[in-house]
Amino acid sequence: MATHGPLHDPAVDPMIDPRTGEYAVVAPGHNFKSITQKIAGIVLTANTPIAWIGGLMFAATVALGVVAGLTWLFLKGVGIWGITMPVAWGFAIINFVWWIGIGHAGTLISAILLLFKQTWRNSINRFAEAMTIFAVCCAGIYPLVHIGRPWLGYWLMPYPNTMNLWPQFRSPLAWDVFAVSTYATISVVFWFIGMVPDFGTLRDRAQHPIAKYFYGILSLGWRGSTRHWIRYETASLLLAGLSTPLVLSVHTTISFDFAVAAMAGWHTTIFPPYFVAGAVYSGFAMVLTLAIPIRKFYHLEDMVTERHLDNMAKVMLATGSIVAYGYGMEVFMSWYSGSHWEFFMMWNRMFGPIGWAYWMLILTNIAIPLTSLWSRKLRTNVLYLFILSFIVNIGMWFERFVIVVTTLYRDYLPSSWGTYRATKWDYILFIGTWGMFTVLFLLFARIAPMIPMSEIKMILPQTKVHHGGADAETVVEEAI
Amino acid sequence: MPIKEGIYGLIAEFNTPTELVQATEAAYQQGYRRMECYTPYPVEEAAEALRFHKNRVPLMCLMGGIMGLLTGYGLEVWINVWGYPLNIAGRPLFSWPAFVIPGYEWTILFAGLSTAFGMLAQCGLPQLYHPLFNAPNFRSGALNDKFFLCLEAYDPKFSANETRSFLESFSPISVVEVEL
Numbered sequence: 001m002a003t004h005g006p007l008h009d010p011a012v013d014p015m016i017d018p019r020t021g022e023y024a025v026v027a028p029g030h031n032f033k034s035i036t037q038k039i040a041g042i043v044l045t046a047n048t049p050i051a052w053i054g055g056l057m058f059a060a061t062v063a064l065g066v067v068a069g070l071t072w073l074f075l076k077g078v079g080i081w082g083i084t085m086p087v088a089w090g091f092a093i094i095n096f097v098w099w100i101g102i103g104h105a106g107t108l109i110s111a112i113l114l115l116f117k118q119t120w121r122n123s124i125n126r127f128a129e130a131m132t133i134f135a136v137c138c139a140g141i142y143p144l145v146h147i148g149r150p151w152l153g154y155w156l157m158p159y160p161n162t163m164n165l166w167p168q169f170r171s172p173l174a175w176d177v178f179a180v181s182t183y184a185t186i187s188v189v190f191w192f193i194g195m196v197p198d199f200g201t202l203r204d205r206a207q208h209p210i211a212k213y214f215y216g217i218l219s220l221g222w223r224g225s226t227r228h229w230i231r232y233e234t235a236s237l238l239l240a241g242l243s244t245p246l247v248l249s250v251h252t253t254i255s256f257d258f259a260v261a262a263m264a265g266w267h268t269t270i271f272p273p274y275f276v277a278g279a280v281y282s283g284f285a286m287v288l289t290l291a292i293p294i295r296k297f298y299h300l301e302d303m304v305t306e307r308h309l310d311n312m313a314k315v316m317l318a319t320g321s322i323v324a325y326g327y328g329m330e331v332f333m334s335w336y337s338g339s340h341w342e343f344f345m346m347w348n349r350m351f352g353p354i355g356w357a358y359w360m361l362i363l364t365n366i367a368i369p370l371t372s373l374w375s376r377k378l379r380t381n382v383l384y385l386f387i388l389s390f391i392v393n394i395g396m397w398f399e400r401f402v403i404v405v406t407t408l409y410r411d412y413l414p415s416s417w418g419t420y421r422a423t424k425w426d427y428i429l430f431i432g433t434w435g436m437f438t439v440l441f442l443l444f445a446r447i448a449p450m451i452p453m454s455e456i457k458m459i460l461p462q463t464k465v466h467h468g469g470a471d472a473e474t475v476v477e478e479a480i
Numbered sequence: 481m482p483i484k485e486g487i488y489g490l491i492a493e494f495n496t497p498t499e500l501v502q503a504t505e506a507a508y509q510q511g512y513r514r515m516e517c518y519t520p521y522p523v524e525e526a527a528e529a530l531r532f533h534k535n536r537v538p539l540m541c542l543m544g545g546i547m548g549l550l551t552g553y554g555l556e557v558w559i560n561v562w563g564y565p566l567n568i569a570g571r572p573l574f575s576w577p578a579f580v581i582p583g584y585e586w587t588i589l590f591a592g593l594s595t596a597f598g599m600l601a602q603c604g605l606p607q608l609y610h611p612l613f614n615a616p617n618f619r620s621g622a623l624n625d626k627f628f629l630c631l632e633a634y635d636p637k638f639s640a641n642e643t644r645s646f647l648e649s650f651s652p653i654s655v656v657e658v659e660l
Binding site for chain 2: 032
């Protein structure tokens with residue numbers, strides 16, 4: 001028996017493995033066929049759920065905020081935003097960092113947990129990766145449009161042009177271009193390659209000619225050949241091995257955007273690890289925000305079990321603790337460094353005019369999650385986790401807000417102090433990206449397999465190949 | 481062009497991976513070489529039975545990575561030192577630490593793309609037509625819940641009758657002739 005007591009009585013709960021007391025990763029009773037039927041059935045049904053259509057229409061309406069926000073921005077310029085001197089970086093950077101941080105959990109689940117052979121990731125990696133890509137889409141808008149003349153954004157790319165004009169590689173802005181575009185590209189490739197076998201399954205099961213054609217093209221002719229599978233597995237592992245340092249480097253690069261500036265509160269070496277931990281923290285919160293309604297709506301409790309939610313909550317607890325350490329260290333260093341500017345920045349961050357944002361951040365990011373997540377009961381309480389995931393997302397947004405605004409609005413020279421107030425266009429674009437994210441995610445849920453069928457099949461007990469007679473261990477596994 | 485007439489091979493359909501691996505192993509022992517297993521998920525034991533151990537995907541990845549590093553870092557150095565030198569506050573033109581990040585990102589980018597496309601290329605994908613799709617039971621089972629062993633007609637040891645009776649000796653669900 002595991003050291004923790006079972007959540008419920010193992011005698012009556014079929015989801016609990018009687019030998020270990022752990023929750024199952026896949027509910028017992030599933031075989032290869034039932035997995036295919038369940039997951040492919042969500043996509044291949046002709047009956048689109050009404051709630052899905054309603055959700056899509058609502059999200060599309062919200063997403064119009066992006067259209068409106070960008071149109072007005074292109075017509076009028078960045079003056080429609082609340083940015084001004086001294087806070088020249090406002091919502092654009094806050095939301096960019098926030099969205100891209102959300103994406104990081106998807107890569108973490110699909111790459112790092114793959115390298116660590118964590119089989120529980122198999123059920124959640126596909127939609128976590130989708131979440132990554134859609135979050136990066138939302139994030140990508142901001143740096144592109146905040147440069148003032150967005151139609152010249154392509155100047156950031158190194159390409160031979162008639163002006164003989166090349167990017168400045170000593171600037172973090174150019175680093176961002178490379179980091180984010182590489183991250184987006186590799187994430188899309190990893191995601192698509194992972195889906196190819198499942199598209200093959202969908203192609204073989206599709207009845208409608210358009211669906212057959214569509215999945216036929218996407219599956220690239222995959223037929224499950226063993227030699228292909230071995231190469232595919234090698235490629236997945238290599239892509240995971242490449243994505244792992246990539247995901248760390250992307251948020252590190254983003255933290256360098258701040259850390260290379262000589263501003264009190266930004267110029268700290270703790271930024272890279274602290275940013276990465278915060279990104280994973282908010283990303284796992286977003287995976288929970290998505291996973292909990294999806295498993296309920298599509299009845300996927302068999303494959304996204306309480307074990308998954310529990311494990312994700314544990315990752316949040318760990319990364320949240322790193323973030324808390326980061327906050328503590330920032331406060332400590334502002335005192336220990338003996339720098340008057342640093343100390344004033346921290347005092348101002350806590351007790352200045354926007355001090356309420358700092359305390360909101362402490363409340364939503366540290367106080368509420370890090371006290372409650374120690375409780376196993378709360379970690380497996382689905383409703384509580386759902387609410388908590390929103391709280392953490394808000395908390396991480398406040399973190400970026402605090403970092404950006406409190407450093408800028410009162411810097412070295414008191415005569416240049418100002419304040420920051422977001423305008424309605426800041427909010428419209430931000431809320432619009434929420435709609436855009438939801439639209440993309442709903443479309444993904446309708447047309448792509450949300451849970452990787454081949455990977456779930458790999459963790460079923462039936463996959464064991466017996467050499468000669470079956471041993472006692474496999475007999476027990478098959479009996480369950 | 482390969483022959484267009486005749487059959488591609490014989491496929492036997494099994495219910496469990498164990499039966500498939502046993503049949504594959506026996507076929508290898510019998511001297512069959514041109515054969516392939518088809519499974520809904522990766523079965524490493526089947527690859528062992530086929531004696532398929534090495535693939536060149538890691539090599540592709542390495543080559544891509546080296547190429548990306550040289551391209552990315554070289555591009556930066558060329559641009560900032562010769563192509564478009566900018567004197568910013570007297571800082572050196574060759575600011576190697578600042579060039580690390582984009583160089584590193586291109587290493588990952590090239591390595592990742594070479595891995596993915598190299599894998600597909602080595603598998604011969606995309607290939608939208610394949611004779612196996614002609615087998616009536618292949619499409620309903622191969623990527624769902626069944627396990628297939630195909631002994632291909634190119635194999636010098638292949639003979640329609642003997643190979644069929646060999647495959648049938650493992651009591652598969654069916655043995656089907658695959659048309660080209």
